[in-house]
Each structure stands twice: as C-alpha cells, then as structure tokens.
Amino acid sequence: MAARIVMCEPTELYNILQQATSYPCLSDPNYLLLLDARQTNEYNESHIITSKKAPRSPSGEFLVPYDGELECKMHVVVLDSKTHSLKDQGSAVACAQVMSEMGSRNPVKILRGGYEEFSALYPFLRTQKIIYMPRELDELVPYPVEVLPGRLYLGDCRQACRTSVRKELKIKAVVCLTTEANELASELNSDQLLQIQVSDDEEGDLDPHLNPACQFLGKVIGADQAALVCSDHGLSRSVSVVLAYLMVFYKWSLKEAHKHLLDCKSNIRPHRSFVHQLSKWEKTVFGETLTDVSDPNF
Known part of the structure; x- marks a missing residue:
C-alpha cells in the first residue's frame, strides 16, 4: 500500500534538520531523504543543506535515487519552488507520488511554500x-529547535553562546538555566x-522561577521578538520552562504542551522532579490538574 502524502510546514522541516543526540541525526543515513524536485539549474544555484536533486528518467519522470532506500527512511521530504497544497500540480507532488508508490514506509512530506518560503525564513x-x-x-552543528515559529527557541548553552546563532535566528533575549x-x-x-x-537533579527547585521566566518570555515574545530558552543540554530545565510558558500563554495542558514540544525536539526528558513541579504549576494555572504524570513515559 502506498504511503500517505502530507504537507510539511517550514518549521517542521527546520526542526527535522536540527535533531541531534551525541551526533546530528543528519549523520544517520536512515534518518532523512530530502529531495529537491526543482530544475537542475535552480538546485545548483542554491538548495537546502543535505538536500539531493530528485533524479528523473530521460522522459522526465521522477525516479527513486540510487541510494534512496525508502523503506529505511524515517523522514522523506520533497520540495519544489513554491507548492502550497496537495492540489497543486507542481513537481513536488509528482515526485512525492513516486516516493509514496515506490516503498516509503512513512508518510511522504511536501514542504509547504517550497524552497522560496523556506529559504526566506532560514x-x-x-x-x-x-x-x-x-x-x-x-560535525554539523545543529541550531536550537523552533517551538513557536520565529518567536521561541529551545536549545543548549553552547548554541546560546554562539553570536552567529542569535543573529541568524534574530534572538533578542535568552533565558539560561545552569x-x-x-x-x-x-x-x-x-x-x-x-x-x-538551578541544578538538574532532585534538589533542583524551579517553582520560584517559573513565573518570572514566563513573564520575561511573555514580554519579549509579546513585543514580536524572538527568545531562546537554554540549559546545559537543552533537555530538562529549559524544557520545563518552555512547558510552563506554553501552559500560561497558550492555555495548553501540560500533556498538550509536552506533545507539542516532543514534536519539536524528539529527545526531551525533563527530570521527574520537574515534571511533578510542572503538575503543580498546571493546577495553579488552570485551577485543577489536567494531566496524569504518573506514566513513567511522560
């Protein structure tokens, strides 16, 4: 059965490109197949990092790259110049259909707005x-992930300390937990x-810092500026502050905020003591507990 074809927002592809553990996920050959379905001259002039020119047959039909191995890829993303809908008849849709029919095990994603929109944003x-x-x-150095497009980023202290990162992402303020x-x-x-x-252990007490941090972020983001929340590894303390912010300003439950953040950064793991503190924070924000945090997988 052919894989589904879905649209992929620019921020989703940006975050796919930034995932990392000990090494960038892009270094895993089974992680991403990013195909550029534009004309060869357009691709050669400029393209998204690690993207490959989608091959065509002599008659112009799209082909699976010789090393495509679609059945192994976690992400298959296709783009052209500016496709915005699955109803468009552009080259991205045609290429995605081939990848879908030829064995992709996961949905094939088409980049909304194509290269034009993505390259303008990033x-x-x-x-x-x-x-x-x-x-x-x-050796690729990932950027902080994007939690709210153009407004809120999550990363580690090494990323925050890079002047080039703050400049390229237009980050005007930083919350640093270390x-x-x-x-x-x-x-x-x-x-x-x-x-x-605050320390990242059982003794770490985030509770007195959550409201000041949320107000600080609210002021920056409310002024249409970008903020970055960072901690040593960008996985626990910084994650907890971002979750608290999303609960206050977006009125998302802890479960909803956690799901959104997990979609942005796949390896978040807030310390269990912080999860329980966030559960209390949720009750403060909503007047009741909405999320069951007893699940060890939370």
Missing part, C-alpha cells in the same frame, strides 16, 4: 554544497538575559 540553511562526507555530517558560568552575562544586558541558577 537563509542560513542555504548552500551550494552537493556532496557531504560522513565526517562532515558528524549552574555553570558562561559568556552570556558579558554579552547581554539585564533586559536581554534572565539567568536562573
């Missing part, structure tokens, strides 16, 4: 590089930086 992810050696993929000193204090003023010293 110009720093454009390149002319065609071939990546395994070591080059291992017990270690870093250079952010010397680079940002008090309106741009909220530092929270």
Whole structure:
C-alpha cells in the first residue's frame, strides 16, 4: 500500500534538520531523504543543506535515487519552488507520488511554500554544497529547535553562546538555566538575559522561577521578538520552562504542551522532579490538574 502524502510546514522541516543526540541525526543515513524536485539549474544555484536533486528518467519522470532506500527512511521530504497544497500540480507532488508508490514506509512530506518560503525564513540553511562526507555530517552543528515559529527557541548553552546563532535566528533575549558560568552575562544586558541558577537533579527547585521566566518570555515574545530558552543540554530545565510558558500563554495542558514540544525536539526528558513541579504549576494555572504524570513515559 502506498504511503500517505502530507504537507510539511517550514518549521517542521527546520526542526527535522536540527535533531541531534551525541551526533546530528543528519549523520544517520536512515534518518532523512530530502529531495529537491526543482530544475537542475535552480538546485545548483542554491538548495537546502543535505538536500539531493530528485533524479528523473530521460522522459522526465521522477525516479527513486540510487541510494534512496525508502523503506529505511524515517523522514522523506520533497520540495519544489513554491507548492502550497496537495492540489497543486507542481513537481513536488509528482515526485512525492513516486516516493509514496515506490516503498516509503512513512508518510511522504511536501514542504509547504517550497524552497522560496523556506529559504526566506532560514537563509542560513542555504548552500551550494552537493556532496557531504560522513565526517562532515558528524560535525554539523545543529541550531536550537523552533517551538513557536520565529518567536521561541529551545536549545543548549553552547548554541546560546554562539553570536552567529542569535543573529541568524534574530534572538533578542535568552533565558539560561545552569549552574555553570558562561559568556552570556558579558554579552547581554539585564533586559536581554534572565539567568536562573538551578541544578538538574532532585534538589533542583524551579517553582520560584517559573513565573518570572514566563513573564520575561511573555514580554519579549509579546513585543514580536524572538527568545531562546537554554540549559546545559537543552533537555530538562529549559524544557520545563518552555512547558510552563506554553501552559500560561497558550492555555495548553501540560500533556498538550509536552506533545507539542516532543514534536519539536524528539529527545526531551525533563527530570521527574520537574515534571511533578510542572503538575503543580498546571493546577495553579488552570485551577485543577489536567494531566496524569504518573506514566513513567511522560
């Protein structure tokens, strides 16, 4: 049975490109097949990092790349110049249909707005590089993931300390949760930086910091500016603050906020003590407990 074909928002592809554990997920050959269905001259002029030119037969029909291995790929994403709908008759839809019929085990995604919209939003992810050696993929440095498009990012302290990252993502303010000193204090003023010293263990007490952090983020994002929340690894303390913010300003339950954040960053794992603190925070925000956090998989 052919795989489904669905639309993929630019922020979703951005986050797919930024996933990492010890190494960038892009270094896993089974992680992503990103196919550019535009004309060869357009692709050669500029394309999204790690994307491949979708091959065609002499008659112009799309083919599976020789190393496509569709049945192994976690993500198969196709793009052209500006397809916006599955009803469009552009090259992205035609290419996606072939990938769907030829064995993709997961839904084939078509990038909404195509290369034009994606490159306008993320110009720093454009390149002319065609071939990546395994070591080059291992050494790719991911950006923070995008939680709210153009407004809220989640990452680690190393990313936050890179001036180029803050500039490219237009980040105007940072919430930094760590017990270690870093250079952010010397680079940002008090309106741009909220530092929270809390440990990532059973002793860590986030409760008194959640409201100040949410208000700080609310002020920045409410002014149509971008903010980054970071911690040492970007997996626990920073995640907890972002979850608290989403509950307050988006009125999402802890479960809904957690699901959204897991879609953005697949390896989040807030410390269990923080999960219980967030459960209390949920009750404070909504007046009742909406999420059962007893599930160890939460």
